[in-house]
Amino acid sequence: MVKQMKIEGLLFDPRSNMYILLLKEIKGNNTLPIWIGKPEADSIALALGKIVTPRPLTHDLIKNVVDGIKMKVTKVVITEIVDNTYYAGIYIDKGDGNEIPIDSRPSDAIAVAIRISAPIFVDESVIEHKNNDELEDWLKKLKPEDFGNIM
Secondary structure, three states, X not given: OEEEEEEEEEEEEOOOOEEEEEEEEOOOOOEEEEEEOHHHHHHHHHHHOOXXXXXXXXXXXXXXXXXXXXXXXXXXEEXXXXXXXXXXXXXXXXXXXXXXXXXXXXXXXXHHHHHHOOOEEEEHHHHHHOOOHHHHHHHHOOOHHHOOOOO
């Protein structure tokens, strides 16, 4: 079973020198932090801020290709975690009601989802796997001002 999530924040983690994309369950209290690189964080921040670049970025290109061939991204799903690496799928409807999952990194899938307003889901097994008390304590202590603008 999958849980629908929303983007709760995007912040810099000085301990790892990476960015954290924090997802929060829409109908619940579960959160899922995903560590991502700066280019992915920048792309997500641009999309969240609805900032249009002079030329399409890679995630804009994916949206344009899907739109151009008259298909539709229906959802993105973070499907599993293996050796601390998350896996995701971008689900595309070919127009006949059949969804095709396209393998993706979660950060890329989410960057695309933001641009097309597709829902974001996480498999329950991924949420259950995230069982790190130190991380939970750190996340609980975060304040809204910790989620600053990364650009």
